[in-house]
Amino acid sequence: MATMDKKNVSMNDVAIAAGVSLKTVSRVINEPDSVRESTRDKVHSAMEALGFRANFAARSLKLGRYGCIGVVLFHLSGGAVDMIDGIADAAEERGFALTMIKKRAGEKMTLAEAARRMSQLPVDGMIFNLRQMVDDFDTFEAPKDLKTVIITPMEHPACSTVSDDQEGGARMACEYFLNRGHKNVYFVSGKKEALSSQCRMKGWRAALEARGIEPPEPLQGDWNADSGYAAGLVLADKPDCTAVLAANDCMANGVMMALRDKGLSVPDDVSVIGFDDELYKTIPNSILTSMKFRHRELGIRALNEVVAGLEAPSSRSRTLVSGVLVERSSVKDLRS
Amino acid sequence: MATMDKKNVSMNDVAIAAGVSLKTVSRVINEPDSVRESTRDKVHSAMEALGFRANFAARSLKLGRYGCIGVVLFHLSGGAVDMIDGIADAAEERGFALTMIKKRAGEKMTLAEAARRMSQLPVDGMIFNLRQMVDDFDTFEAPKDLKTVIITPMEHPACSTVSDDQEGGARMACEYFLNRGHKNVYFVSGKKEALSSQCRMKGWRAALEARGIEPPEPLQGDWNADSGYAAGLVLADKPDCTAVLAANDCMANGVMMALRDKGLSVPDDVSVIGFDDELYKTIPNSILTSMKFRHRELGIRALNEVVAGLEAPSSRSRTLVSGVLVERSSVKDLRS
DNA sequence: TTGCGAAATGACAACGTTGTCATTTCGTTA
């Protein structure tokens, strides 16, 4: 190549090449209608010829905003894909990009630490994705000039939060059993630390207690099928067990397999409901009824909440995204 | 509040409050050792009191770099979580943040378009995650000053690429059958557009042809269990079918269920291998042997490749991350 | 042609940092 490639082509270079002033180039970019067509063309050709690209840093410095929303991933789990997808789509639509950081593996990151790091990056607002408890949750104060939204089932004293209605969903699923004549519902939990497991358990308890039923001891699982299977083996021996609510579909499948291996039929002997509605992907002709949360919608709401709050960072709101019970045939109606 | 909250606290404000010069504040941040401890303390208290946070835009403008790597998500699939996780961890470790944009749903984004949008954002280099073909793949030219890495199984004439060794993995899996006395291997594919499905099919074909075996017609699936089940029903009727390679675990499970429903046993009558090794999460006591790709490692490699190439954006390399066959008991050794 | 208001363009400062180079202060030694 004969051309000396200058490291960066600035608007000034373009201006000189086009024989206009710096400000005119700026105008071509930001308010094209205010510049004569002939001038505009000259500038455009010059930009083309030089390979001009606007400098993000200079622009944001002048404008005082970045057009980016920060996302902190405290825990990156399976369901997070759809949520990120929602966040990214909504951001795209509103003309924002995302700036992302992640908790280091093993590190114990607090909200304050996350906020500190984020606020050094190009962001106008931020979203925390929090699926487990952190030490400083209640005492955390968000930067006054940076709208902060936390995705978490817990209410926060100062920040806006967005969440699936995990507790409500669990309650609904549980009531679905009770409304069909089941006298009791057993529960298989996920990992202890997971807030979603805790909330689902809470909803299950609440639904039973609302009908004056003493909740049986929940069975501890770890989200995977094998732990569900172990729980299923235990439950198969309980004569009063007609209904099982498992905190996710994988464990629900484990439970079903154990029941089958013990000679019991689903739903004829025992009814089962799971969460997340993803078993159909893996099991042909799946019969599992499942409470599904709309993670994508959750992400969209979270992003919209941040954008809406950009001008009033200290505003506070609480959004719950309801779940949907996907009905299949794993629940028997005992009344009929 | 009595305090007038100025919108943004600058280093100048800190300097005045601490009774030192602007430059000294800068030094406290960037080269603390070069300033006397007593001065440093004064500055630190001032920063604390005023709530100073360095301005990203100004800093990057001066430094000419952002400390961010761009990630373009063309397709956000399930396996992408682990990959993003790897990218994010590696970025974290090397002191980079991620800037992310996503193809709009329905929009047909080209590499050129993605590059154009990314280069307006705060990034020093970028990673494209490409799981399907795009129109301008072969003709695409990356910005000369922005290191670009494409995650895709295809080789690119100009850019560095990183990929799982899908083809090699499929070949290995296929040879695993052949080495155990199987005379032929059937293949159940994923969605047609997916490059990973195409590559896995290619590897399967290559392995058979290398032994002079004519590959049978592949069965078309869509990644989900039901399509695997349908394929399984067909395969159950083929007397020469002793080995099935399914392009993912879900379909493999579908195949196994169909075979069972047809009265055939896995592995006694038919052997099966899947991909991704995730069935154990959903199926208790899973017996499925599966070719697993290290998505996390893939992400790490991609990020490292970008960072390594920051100084020489036009360098080009090709990285393949090999897969691992996770052995369980779904393959019968016909020689014994 | 001249004059006028509107449209188009330009000159210059400012955004908040860091690099360069000059100046001040410090601790030592003569």
Place this chain on the structure above:
DNA sequence: TAACGAAATGACAACGTTGTCATTTCGCAA
């Protein structure tokens, strides 16, 4: 105490944009 070199600090320009306000050019009517 004076003189010195090293360490600490400061003044000022520069990074590449956009906002403000002044100036030039244009189209049109007189």
